[in-house]
Amino acid sequence: MWHALSLHLSELLDIDFEIREKTAINGGDIHDAYCISDGGEQRFFVKINERELLPAFEAEAEGLRQLAMSGHIRVPQVHFVGPVKDNAALVLNFLPIKSLDDTQAYLLGQHLARHHRWGEQAEYGFDDDNFIGTTEQRNCWHRKWCRFFAEQRIGWQLQLAAERSLHFGNIDTITDNVKAQLVGYTPKPSLLHGDLWSGNMGLSVNGPVVFDPACYWGDREADIAMTELFGGFPQSFYNGYQAEWPLDDGYQQRKDIYNLYHVLNHVNLFGGPYLAQAEQLLIRLSLTN
Template sequence: MWHALSLHLSEQLDIDFEIREKTAIGGGDIHDAYCISDGGEQRFFVKTNQRECLPAFEAEAEGLRQLAMSEHIHVPRVYFVGPVKDSAALVLNFLPIKSLDDTQAYLFGQQLARHHRRGEQVEYGFDDDNFIGTSEQRNSWHRKWCHFFAEQRIGWQLQLAAEKSLHLGDIDTIIHGVKAQLANHRPKPALLHGDLWSGNVGLSVNGPVLFDPACYWGDREADIAMTELFGGFPQSFYNGYQAEWPLDEGYQQRKDIYNLYHVLNHVNLFGGPYLAQAEQLLTKLTLTV
């Protein structure tokens, strides 16, 4: 595989590239990851998995390309995505990263708010379905946000759960309840990262950098809500975002609806304690009887 990948990169870089150094990188639960180089200064980050995982890599690459069009945030550059022998691979430039400090978190909040403001999209969705973790993420275009989120996000995850004999309530009733709670909220569509927890952002030599997206056009609050779900971000991040573009009234009530999506996804991926958390959220949102 590695010789074949060297040939692919040689073609992409228009140089004779031979992998001479390869170091495994820990931290991922789904894919294998490596830092490779030809012994020089240029290094690359490589994700590999079985060939069946290629659609997930292609979706990630497309998300990074879409985010890269923004002049306000920084993401890794995609050098190659495709099959390599019996495997699939995604190759990005290698960016050593560390956690955001307060100053850089404030800057990232400002950058994300500016990014969320860009674009003239009038519908919610994405050109293709993609993935959130290993779960398929449906992205059919909708003109009404309440319909998109209720059906493509909550309803889809409940259907996946039901197929695993995890029943959290009547799906149609919950979808109707989500639509009702979001019916009067008509946000400007923003290109979302889609999986914005603290493990998918860091500080590089170029400043804050985002990776592992699950992009779609939706309510910017969905990105902000997720930052509060798994450990949270430094308070300076929220201060920076609010200074640039304050959140709309009612965000505190809507964030639980948005985070229900990610909790349901964790139910489908991991089960266990997330099932109780999902039930508690559904009760809090009065979406079950």
């Protein structure tokens, strides 16, 4: 497989590239990741998995391309996505990443706010369905945010859970209650990263960078809410965002609804540890009755 990948990169980049060094990179729960090089300065980040997961890599590559279009946030450059022998591969430029200091976190907040303001999309959704982790993410276009989020996010995850014999209550009741809590709220559709937790951002040599997106056009608050879910971002990140584009009134009431989507997705991906968290959120939000 690695020789075949060398040939792909040589042809695409018009260079003579042969993989001489390959180092496994930890941190992912789903894919195998490596840094590859020719023994010199040419280095690439590679994700590998079974060939049947190629659509997930293709969706990730498209998400990175879409995010780059605004010109406001840095993302890795996509060099190759496709089948390699019996595997699927995604090749990006290799960016050594370290934690953000307060200054760089503030900049990331500013950059994200500018990115969220970019674009003139009139509806919520995305041209194609994609993935959140390995879970299919439905993105049918809707004019009403309350309907999009209730049906395409919460309702869809509840259906997937029910197929695994995990039941949190009547799906129609919960979905209707989500709609009721968001009805009348019409945020500007922003191109979201979609999976913005602390493991999907960092500091590169050129400044803050984000990666592993699950893009769609939606309420910017959904991105901000997720930054608070798994460990949180530095406070300076939020200061930078607020300085550039303050959040709307009611964010504190909406963020738990938005984060319920990710908790339910973790139930579907990983099971047990997230069941109680999902149940507690549903109760706290009064969505089950």
